[in-house]
Structure formats: C-alpha cells, structure tokens
Amino acid sequence: IRVQADVYFNGTDKPYRMLGTVLDITEFKRLQQQKDDFISVASHELKTPMTSVKASMQLLERLVKTQPSSDKIPLFLDKANTNLTKMQHLVDALLNVSKIAAGQLALHKTDFVAAEMVNECCDHVRLMGTHELILSGDTQLQVHADKERIDQVVVNLVNNAVKYAPDSNKILFHIAQTGNMAKISVQDFGRGIPPEKLPHLFERYYRVDASGVQFSGLGLGLYISAEIIERHGGKIGVDSVVGEGSTFWFTLPLKSN
Numbered sequence: 001i002r003v004q005a006d007v008y009f010n011g012t013d014k015p016y017r018m019l020g021t022v023l024d025i026t027e028f029k030r031l032q033q034q035k036d037d038f039i040s041v042a043s044h045e046l047k048t049p050m051t052s053v054k055a056s057m058q059l060l061e062r063l064v065k066t067q068p069s070s071d072k073i074p075l076f077l078d079k080a081n082t083n084l085t086k087m088q089h090l091v092d093a094l095l096n097v098s099k100i101a102a103g104q105l106a107l108h109k110t111d112f113v114a115a116e117m118v119n120e121c122c123d124h125v126r127l128m129g130t131h132e133l134i135l136s137g138d139t140q141l142q143v144h145a146d147k148e149r150i151d152q153v154v155v156n157l158v159n160n161a162v163k164y165a166p167d168s169n170k171i172l173f174h175i176a177q178t179g180n181m182a183k184i185s186v187q188d189f190g191r192g193i194p195p196e197k198l199p200h201l202f203e204r205y206y207r208v209d210a211s212g213v214q215f216s217g218l219g220l221g222l223y224i225s226a227e228i229i230e231r232h233g234g235k236i237g238v239d240s241v242v243g244e245g246s247t248f249w250f251t252l253p254l255k256s257n
C-alpha cells in the first residue's frame with residue numbers, strides 16, 4: 001500500500017488543506033516483479049545458446065586450421081546451427097510480443113485443411129522420434145485462418161506437450177467441427193497443471209514453476225498463441241489433471257462456402 005499526503009498552504013505558514021491518497025499497489029508490484037524476473041530469465045535463455053555457439057565457433061576455428069578434414073567439423077557446425085535456431089525462436093517470440101503490444105499482428109487468411117497443417121507442424125517431433133503422434137477426427141475439415149500464425153500456435157502446443165511430458169510416449173491430436181467452428185486439440189500424458197494455476201496460464205510471462213530451472217522457457221508461447229487465436233475470433237483453453245496430463249484446445253472459423 002502506498003500512502004501519499006499533500007499539504008496546501010495559502011500564503012501563511014498554516015496549512016489550509018491536506019489531501020491524502022491511499023493506493024493499493026500490490027498488483028502493480030506483482031507485474032513489476034514479473035517484468036524484472038522476465039528480463040533476467042530472457043537474458044539467461046539467450047545467453048546459454050549464445051555461449052554454446054561461441055564455444056563451437058572457437059573449436060571449429062581451431063579444427064579448420066589444424067585438422068581441416070576432421071569428422072568433428074560437421075558435428076560442431078550442427079550444434080552451432082541448433083543453438084542459433086533456438087536464439088532465433090526466442091527473438092521471434094520477443095518481436096511477436098512487441099507486435100501484439102503495438103496492435104500490429106497482421107493476419108493473412110486463406111483456406112486450408114487443418115489436419116494437413118497439424119501434420120506439418122509435427123515433422124520435427126517425428127524426426128526426434130520421442131513421442132508417437134496420433135491424429136483422429138475430421139481430417140478433411142478446412143479452416144479459414146492465417147496458416148503461418150496457426151502453425152506457430154500448433155508448434156507451441158506440440159513443443160510444450162513434448163517438453164512437459166518427457167516420460168510419456170504419445171501425443172493425441174483431435175480435429176472436430178463444433179457449431180460453425182473447427183476445434184483442434186493436443187493431448188499429452190505429462191505432469192498436468194494444478195487447477196489454481198490454470199487461470200493464469202495464458203498471461204504474458206507466466207510460468208507454472210517460475211523459480212524452477214527444470215524446464216527452460218520464457219512464458220510467452222501460450223500468451224502469443226492466445227492472442228493469435230483471439231484475433232481470429234476463436235477461443236483457446238486447457239483441461240488438465242495433475243499427474244495425468246493436459247489437453248490444450250483452440251477453435252477457428254471454418255472455410256467459408
């Protein structure tokens with residue numbers, strides 16, 4: 001609580017009026033703290049891959065000079081590349097947040113088959129081979145949306161399903177028509193989310209284990225996803241049971257006839 005008192009004098013040394021303000025700044029402080037935490041997490045998240053790229057480059061420099069045909073060269077190049085991609089995703093997320101804040105998230109809508117888009121967004125998980133991916137429902141359903149932005153939403157949800165369910169071996173996707181919308185869901189069998197955390201999940205910078213270092217992240221993926229879906233006139237949500245898993249879902253307008 002912040003208390004402020006203004007005392008007014010009228011040409012004499014006796015005050016003639018006093019104005020007091022009592023301001024509850026709890027929420028302001030929480031947001032300020034969230035922002036400070038975010039800056040330190042973001043710097044750390046960028047620093048880790050950057051340090052790794054730097055180390056790879058130094059080793060490469062040495063190898064190219066001393067053993068130009070070493071079979072380690074492609075490995076270090078690959079490592080540097082993976083870390084640069086990580087940095088690129090982080091910077092993209094930060095840029096998206098400023099675009100959202102400035103109301104400049106432009107949409108370029110087309111008609112496309114939702115199941116095909118979901119399949120394309122899972123290519124990297126198939127390559128990793130960590131989780132079985134099962135798609136069910138109406139695989140012909142077409143939606144009217146900005147495909148690139150919706151790709152981003154699905155990739156966020158799939159990456160979270162992989163990241164927060166590392167010990168389970170499958171991810172289920174379901175596509176269905178509900179009224180005049182398409183509903184797309186991504187179900188994992190991971191740690192789940194406590195019910196009291198659910199209302200905050202789509203807030204900017206929010207992370208369930210903010211102080212934990214077990215999972216890296218900026219707490220921006222779901223915030224950006226929610227903004228994208230809302231801009232399409234759709235809804236986004238989650239059903240979750242701790243210890244059993246989570247189902248993230250969103251809706252999109254169907255292809256217009």
Ligand code: ADP
Pocket residue numbers: 156160161164165188190191192193201206207208209216217218219220221222223246
């Ligand atoms: P990030 O993953 O970068 O922290 P997100 O905005 O994608 O940010 O997610 C916000 C938080 O929601 C995560 O930190 C995590 O605690 C929780 N979360 C998201 N997806 C899942 C999931 N599939 N299972 C469990 N928790 C999740």
